[in-house]
Every structure is written in structure tokens, then in C-alpha cells.
Amino acid sequence: MGLTPRLEFRQSQSLTLTPQLMQSIRLLQLSHFELNAFVDAELLRNPLLEREDGGDADGAAVEPAEPPAELSAYEDTVDHAERIQSADSIAGSYDTEVENVFPEQGTPGGPGAGQGNWTERGGHDGEAPDIDQFVAARPTLAEHLVSQIGLLLADPGDRLIARFLTDGLNEAGYLTVELEAVAEQLGAPLASVERVLRTIQGCDPAGVFGRDVRECLAIQLREKDRLDPLMQKLLDNLDLLAAQDWAGLARAVGASREDLVDMLAELRRLDPKPGRAFAAGAIEAVVPDVFVREANGGGWAIELNPDTLPRVLVDRTYYATVTGKTRDAAEKAFLTDCLATANWLAKSLDQRAQTILKVAAEIVQQQDGFLRHGVSHLRPMTLRMVADVIQMHESTVSRVTSNKYVATPRGLFEMKYFFTAALGSATGEADHSAEAVRHRIRQLIEAEQPDAILSDDTIAAVLHKEQGIEVARRTVAKYREGMHIPSSVLRRRQKRATLLELR
Numbered sequence: 001m002g003l004t005p006r007l008e009f010r011q012s013q014s015l016t017l018t019p020q021l022m023q024s025i026r027l028l029q030l031s032h033f034e035l036n037a038f039v040d041a042e043l044l045r046n047p048l049l050e051r052e053d054g055g056d057a058d059g060a061a062v063e064p065a066e067p068p069a070e071l072s073a074y075e076d077t078v079d080h081a082e083r084i085q086s087a088d089s090i091a092g093s094y095d096t097e098v099e100n101v102f103p104e105q106g107t108p109g110g111p112g113a114g115q116g117n118w119t120e121r122g123g124h125d126g127e128a129p130d131i132d133q134f135v136a137a138r139p140t141l142a143e144h145l146v147s148q149i150g151l152l153l154a155d156p157g158d159r160l161i162a163r164f165l166t167d168g169l170n171e172a173g174y175l176t177v178e179l180e181a182v183a184e185q186l187g188a189p190l191a192s193v194e195r196v197l198r199t200i201q202g203c204d205p206a207g208v209f210g211r212d213v214r215e216c217l218a219i220q221l222r223e224k225d226r227l228d229p230l231m232q233k234l235l236d237n238l239d240l241l242a243a244q245d246w247a248g249l250a251r252a253v254g255a256s257r258e259d260l261v262d263m264l265a266e267l268r269r270l271d272p273k274p275g276r277a278f279a280a281g282a283i284e285a286v287v288p289d290v291f292v293r294e295a296n297g298g299g300w301a302i303e304l305n306p307d308t309l310p311r312v313l314v315d316r317t318y319y320a321t322v323t324g325k326t327r328d329a330a331e332k333a334f335l336t337d338c339l340a341t342a343n344w345l346a347k348s349l350d351q352r353a354q355t356i357l358k359v360a361a362e363i364v365q366q367q368d369g370f371l372r373h374g375v376s377h378l379r380p381m382t383l384r385m386v387a388d389v390i391q392m393h394e395s396t397v398s399r400v401t402s403n404k405y406v407a408t409p410r411g412l413f414e415m416k417y418f419f420t421a422a423l424g425s426a427t428g429e430a431d432h433s434a435e436a437v438r439h440r441i442r443q444l445i446e447a448e449q450p451d452a453i454l455s456d457d458t459i460a461a462v463l464h465k466e467q468g469i470e471v472a473r474r475t476v477a478k479y480r481e482g483m484h485i486p487s488s489v490l491r492r493r494q495k496r497a498t499l500l501e502l503r
Contacts, residue, residue: 024348028355028396031403032289032308039310039345048319048335048342052311141173141208141278142166148203153196161188161196165209173208173275174216205274213272214238220270230255234263244493288407290360292371300364300371302357309353314342355392359400362386363418370418371408376440378433380422423471432469438479440467445485450495455488456480 030038043049149162164186168177179197183190201209206223210216214235221227221235233253234241240249241264250260271277289308295301319339326332363386369377383401387394401415421434441459448454454462456476463469463476480487486494 024344024351025396025399027348027352029399029402032287034403035308036310039312039349042341042345043312046338046342046345048315048338049345050313050315052313139278141169141171141275144278145169145200145203145208149200152199152203157188158192158196158199161186161193162200165193165197165200169209169275171275172273173205173210175209175211205271205277207271207274216272216274217267217270220274221266226266230259231263231266234260234267243490286405286412288412289356289404290406292360292364292406292408294409300368302361302364304353304357310349312342312346312349314339314346355396355400356404358390359386359397360406360415362389363406363415367418371410374410376436378418378420378436378439380433381419383419423469423475432467434479437463437469437471438483440469441476441479442483442485445480445491448491448495450492453488453492453495 027035027038043051145166146163149159149166153159153162161182164182165175165177168175168182170176175197179190179193182188183193186193197209201219202223203209207216207220210219218227218232218235221231230253234249234255237249237252240252246260250257253260253263255263287305287308289305291303291305293301293303316339319335323332323335326335363381364371366381366385367379369379383394383397387397390397401419404415405412406415417435420436423432423434423437440463444454444459444462456473459476459480460471460473463471485491
């Protein structure tokens with residue numbers, strides 16, 4: 001058989017991921033905060049895009065106000081120099097008298113007296129000024145510490161080390177950087193870093209710059225002159241305290257029961273997270289992307305949250321005007337690219353909204369029992385189950401449900417919450433959702449008595465007997481640990497200790 005070269009034509013179809021298609025896929029998984037930031041960046045870059053602004057209360061479009069007569073004098077300072085007014089006349093036209101800017105300083109009985117309160121915009125609306133406008137901002141933990149570091153340390157090198165350590169604090173006030181790494185990065189001796197740390201550990205609030213909870217509490221006790229050897233032993237055995245092993249803790253500390261109770265009462269008066277008293281970063285509230293409500297005729301009404309959907313318009317009039325006047329090929333190419341990008345963005349935002357609504361509708365249809373009866377009726381559901389119904393790829397469903405939230409009569413949930421694994425049923429009925437099994441395990445543990453603590457084996461047997469759920473002991477242990485519920489041994493100690501305190 002001889003091998004000879006030859007030319008062939010073959011026709012095939014393949015999907016090419018163009019930059020715009022990749023961008024459309026990325027838009028699906030963005031949260032509404034990230035989406036609004038992306039749209040704002042596009043509005044700055046693309047002159048053909050503009051936001052769709054709403055009208056006024058009557059539904060009519062708001063016409064732009066005409067500029068004041070004084071401002072028209074500055075349209076052309078070359079041709080109309082004689083119309084330029086003096087600074088005093090301009091200030092008078094803007095009503096900048098002190099009693100108008102600061103109404104509380106006006107003369108009593110003047111023209112503005114008794115006409116209602118002034119708002120921050122200077123209008124009479126009968127409402128008191130917003131008190132938030134006059135409240136000083138709360139200092140952050142770093143600002144509070146920097147003001148003290150300048151008084152504690154005189155050497156500029158030591159201040160630099162202290163500022164670096166301040167940047168390594170978390171919100172609780174704990175030091176999260178290793179001293180060896182700090183010394184290596186700053187090129188300073190380790191002994192100097194340790195000396196600076198001991199100095200700034202005396203800053204307010206007490207306990208700040210502790211590297212763990214033991215050191216944080218020790219700093220506070222040392223500040224109160226209560227760090228004696230017995231208290232130090234108690235801090236060295238916090239693991240026994242967390243396990244509520246009172247007998248083992250008393251032996252390790254070497255204190256009587258009465259002394260141990262007094263020492264524990266002193267520990268309770270300390271603050272294990274001293275940094276929480278100061279202002280932290282801005283917290284963004286979770287805003288639902290979809291609302292689910294009960295419909296009047298039965299079923300569920302599903303609607304998108306309009307506040308999370310940025311609406312953009314393509315200014316074709318501006319495009320036609322500019323392209324008709326330009327003769328430069330590069331400028332025309334730029335405008336053509338801007339028009340294509342603007343059309344793509346408007347279409348992608350619409351497709352994103354429709355896809356979210358379609359996925360949410362299918363989730364609501366499959367989880368109707370959860371919406372009506374609670375988490376115990378949550379059905380097992382996978383991405384493929386939703387993707388097959390709405391005829392999309394499961395990766396698309398995964399992107400749509402990422403960082404998206406739905407408000408239901410049962411509360412606010414992330415869309416990912418409704419996708420859970422299935423556990424087999426011993427009765428031959430429908431499988432059970434893993435989240436429903438976790439909920440039932442939590443109910444059993446919360447209802448147990450101090451003298452009848454349920455082990456993982458017992459919980460598995462109860463689930464099999466009562467609801468026919470086929471679940472192994474190790475699965476119960478995994479779900480229990482995932483919910484941060486201690487073992488049966490620790491729960492027995494905790495509930496017995498609580499019972500003794502009540503008595």
C-alpha cells in the first residue's frame with residue numbers, strides 16, 4: 001500500500017468562543033453588584049450607551065432644567081466680556097448669606113424664623129435635619145492604634161515596625177502575621193520586632209495584638225493585675241474549658257471548685273475580640289435577584305427584582321449624527337465597534353435576565369413542597385435535572401445560580417441552596433434531600449434530654465425507623481460536624497453542666 005499526499009475538503013461545524021460570547025458567559029455568574037460595576041465601566045468607555053432613567057411620579061419624563069440667566073453670561077467670555085458680573089453680585093444671586101447656609105445662626109425673628117426647619121439642601125419641607133449629617137465618623141481600629149503608637153514609640157524604626165504590625169490585625173484585633181516574616185521583610189532584628197510587639201500590646205483596647213485567644217485574654221488579665229499562676233494554668237488549658245471537662249480542668253489548674261468558679265467568672269468578663277468595638281469595612285446587604293410570592297389563583301408568582309437589573313439604551317441618534325459628520329476611517333471604525341458593543345451588551349443583559357427567570361421558575365416548580373411545608377419537604381435536585389428541563393447545559397445553570405438569591409415566603413436563600421444530594425429511602429418512596437436529613441438530625445439533637453443523649457448510631461437508627469432514610473453512622477457524623485454540633489460525649493457534659501447551673 002503506497003502513501004501519497006493529496007488534498008481533501010471536509011465540512012464540519014464547531015463552536016468558536018468569540019470574545020463577546022466569553023463575555024456573555026461571564027455576565028451570567030456575576031452578582032448584581034459586580035454587574036453594575038461592569039455596566040458603569042462600559043458606560044464610561046462607550047459613548048453610545050446610556051442608562052435608562054425613570055420618569056417622575058406622574059410617569060412623565062423629567063425635562064432638564066434651563067440654566068439660570070446668570071450662567072448664560074459665561075457661554076462666551078470673549079464675545080460677551082461686558083456681561084460678566086462681579087463676585088459680589090454672583091454671590092448674592094446664589095443666596096449665600098450665613099443665615100441661609102446655617103439657619104440655626106440666623107437672627108431671631110428674621111425672615112427665615114418660624115418657617116419650618118431647613119434641610120441639608122436649604123429647603124423648607126417641615127422636616128428636621130438628618131442627624132447622621134452631624135455625627136462624626138467612628139474611627140477604625142488602625143486609626144485608634146496609630147494615634148497611640150506615636151506616644152509609645154519615639155524611634156522612627158520602631159514606629160515603622162508598629163505600623164506594619166497594625167496592618168496585620170484582623171477585625172477581632174488579633175495579629176495574623178508571623179514575627180519572623182515581619183523581621184525578614186523589614187530587615188529588622190527579630191528581637192526588635194518582639195520588643196515593639198510587647199510595647200504596643202499595652203495599647204487600648206486591652207487584648208489587641210494578641211496572636212491567639214490565650215494571649216489576648218492574658219494581656220487583659222495582666223492589665224488588671226490578675227494574671228497569677230493559677231490563672232495562667234487556666235489559660236493554658238482552654239481546650240478543657242471548651243470541652244467543659246470540669247473535673248479535668250480542676251486537676252490541671254490545681255484549684256478548688258470554688259476558686260475555679262471565680263476564675264471562670266472573671267474570664268467571662270473579658271472581651272475575646274477587642275477589635276470588634278471599632279468600625280469595620282462596609283457591609284453589603286444581600287439583595288434578592290428573584291421574588292417568589294403566592295399567586296391569587298394558586299401556584300407561585302415569580303418576578304425579577306428590577307433594582308438589580310441595570311437597564312441601558314443605545315443612542316442610535318447620536319451615532320447617526322456623528323457618523324454623518326466624520327470623514328476619518330479610524331473614527332468611523334471606532335463608532336461602528338461602539339455600536340456593536342452597545343447592541344451586544346443590551347442583548348446580553350436581556351438574555352441574562354431571561355435565563356435567571358427561567359432557572360428560578362424551574363427551581364420553584366421542583367421545590368413546591370419546600371415552599372409550602374418547609375425544609376423537611378426539600379427534594380433532592382441536581383444541576384442536570386434543571387438543565388434537562390429548560391434545555392440548557394448544566395454549566396450554564398451553575399453559572400446562573402452562582403451569587404444569586406431568591407426571596408421566598410420561607411426566607412431569603414441562595415439559589416445553590418436548593419441543589420442537594422439524594423439519600424436513599426428504605427420504603428421505596430422518593431429519595432430524601434440531604435438538607436432535609438440535616439434538618440431532621442438537628443431537630444433530634446435539640447430535643448434530646450441530658451440523661452438520654454443520642455449517639456450517631458442511634459440517630460441513624462431513628463431516621464431509618466421513623467422516616468425510612470437509609471443513612472450510615474459516618475454520614476450522620478459528617479452532617480453533624482458540618483453543622484458545628486459537638487459529639488454525644490461533649491453534648492452530655494454540656495447539658496449536665498447546664499442542668500447543674502439551673503439547679
